[in-house]
Amino acid sequence: MEKTWEQLEEYQPTVLKMVGNSLKKNRVAHAYLFEGSRGTGKKEVGLLLAKSLFCQQSQDFKPCNECANCRRISSGNHPDVHLIEPDGQSIKKWQIQELQEEFSKTGVESNRKIYLINHADKMTANAANSLLKFLEEPSSQTVAILLTEQIHRILNTILSRCQVLSFKPLAPKVISQQLTGEGVSSAIASLVANTTNNLEEARQLSTDSWFGQSRTLVIQLYETLNTRPTNAFFFLQDQWLPHFKEKEQLGFGLDILLLIYKDLLYIQLGDEEKVVFHDQIDSFKHYALQTSTRRISEQITALLEAKRRLSTNMNPHLLMEQLLLRLQEGLKFV
Known part of the structure; x- marks a missing residue:
C-alpha cells in the first residue's frame, strides 16, 4: 500500500514541511539531494514529490495516490518519471547519457520531466561528470532527485547545485506503530523499535x-x-x-x-x-x-x-x- 503524505509526514516532518512549502509557493527546486541512512523514506518521499507534480486530482499540493498518474508512478510506468538504479555495483556513464537523450525529447504527456537517481554516491567519475553537465543547464520543467546514504561521496560541484534535505533516523514510536500495523506483536515491535532506527532492518528483526x-x-x-x-x-x-x-x-x-x-x-x-x-x-x-x-x-x-x-x-x-x-x-x- 502506498504511503500517503500524512504517513510520510510522521516519518520525516521537517522534510515534508520543506517540500510542502516549495509546492505551495510553486518554487520546486531544479535539483534535490535527499540524504540519510537506509530505511528513512528517501525514495518514498522522492516518488511522493513526483506524484505531487503530476497528480490529476491533488488536494492543495498533496497527491491522491489513486489517479492514473499516481498509479503509474507507483508502478514505475510513467513516461516522464525516470528512476535510475546502480547497474551492478555502480551507476555508469551510459545510464546518465541515456537519461540526457531521453530528456532532450519533448515530454510525452507534458513538458515536465522528473528523474530520481538512487544511490547517487555510486556513480562512476564519468557518470558524475556527465550528470554535472546536466545539472548545470537545467530545463525549467525538469526536476532531479538524488538519493544517498553517503553524502560525503557526492562531488562538491554536484552538492552545490542541489537543495540538500537531510532525513533523520526514525523515532521508535513510528517504527513500532508501523510494525504493529503490519501484524507484528506489540512486545516484539516495541523492542525492535528500540534496537534499530532503520525500518527495513526492523522488519527483518521482527521475523x-x-x-x-x-x-x-x-x-x-x-x-x-x-x-x-x-x-x-x-x-x-x-x-x-x-x-x-x-x-x-x-x-x-x-x-x-x-x-x-x-x-x-x-x-x-x-x-x-x-x-x-x-x-x-x-x-x-x-x-x-x-x-x-x-x-x-x-x-x-x-x-x-x-x-x-x-x-x-x-x-x-x-x-x-x-x-x-x-x-x-x-x-x-x-
Missing part, C-alpha cells in the same frame, strides 16, 4: 527467530538474577553463551539487558510510557519497588562498562561472569 529467542533469554537472565541468583552462572553457561556466540551477538544481548534496567528507572520515575518491555511491566514494578535508583544506576554503569570491555580482547565468558557478580552485588570489575 527473526534468533531475535525473538534473544528477548526471551534476556528476560530469563534478569529474572534469574532476581529470584534465583545462585542459578545465574549455570544459566550463563547452559543457555546464554551458546546463544550469544559471537562478540556482536553478545553485545546485542547486553543492549537488550540494558533496556530492562532503563525500564526500571522509567518505572521509578513514573514515566511508564517510555517502558520498552510493556508486557513485563507488572513484574518489573515489583522489582523496581525493591531497589533504589542509585542501585539501578550502578547496574546500568556496569552494563555500559561491560559493553566497552567487550570491544577489547577480554574473554567473553569471564566478562559475563564479572558482569553477573556486579549486577548481583555491586562488585567492581577487577
Whole structure:
C-alpha cells in the first residue's frame, strides 16, 4: 500500500514541511539531494514529490495516490518519471547519457520531466561528470532527485547545485506503530523499535527467530538474577553463551539487558510510557519497588562498562561472569 503524505509526514516532518512549502509557493527546486541512512523514506518521499507534480486530482499540493498518474508512478510506468538504479555495483556513464537523450525529447504527456537517481554516491567519475553537465543547464520543467546514504561521496560541484534535505533516523514510536500495523506483536515491535532506527532492518528483526529467542533469554537472565541468583552462572553457561556466540551477538544481548534496567528507572520515575518491555511491566514494578535508583544506576554503569570491555580482547565468558557478580552485588570489575 502506498504511503500517503500524512504517513510520510510522521516519518520525516521537517522534510515534508520543506517540500510542502516549495509546492505551495510553486518554487520546486531544479535539483534535490535527499540524504540519510537506509530505511528513512528517501525514495518514498522522492516518488511522493513526483506524484505531487503530476497528480490529476491533488488536494492543495498533496497527491491522491489513486489517479492514473499516481498509479503509474507507483508502478514505475510513467513516461516522464525516470528512476535510475546502480547497474551492478555502480551507476555508469551510459545510464546518465541515456537519461540526457531521453530528456532532450519533448515530454510525452507534458513538458515536465522528473528523474530520481538512487544511490547517487555510486556513480562512476564519468557518470558524475556527465550528470554535472546536466545539472548545470537545467530545463525549467525538469526536476532531479538524488538519493544517498553517503553524502560525503557526492562531488562538491554536484552538492552545490542541489537543495540538500537531510532525513533523520526514525523515532521508535513510528517504527513500532508501523510494525504493529503490519501484524507484528506489540512486545516484539516495541523492542525492535528500540534496537534499530532503520525500518527495513526492523522488519527483518521482527521475523527473526534468533531475535525473538534473544528477548526471551534476556528476560530469563534478569529474572534469574532476581529470584534465583545462585542459578545465574549455570544459566550463563547452559543457555546464554551458546546463544550469544559471537562478540556482536553478545553485545546485542547486553543492549537488550540494558533496556530492562532503563525500564526500571522509567518505572521509578513514573514515566511508564517510555517502558520498552510493556508486557513485563507488572513484574518489573515489583522489582523496581525493591531497589533504589542509585542501585539501578550502578547496574546500568556496569552494563555500559561491560559493553566497552567487550570491544577489547577480554574473554567473553569471564566478562559475563564479572558482569553477573556486579549486577548481583555491586562488585567492581577487577
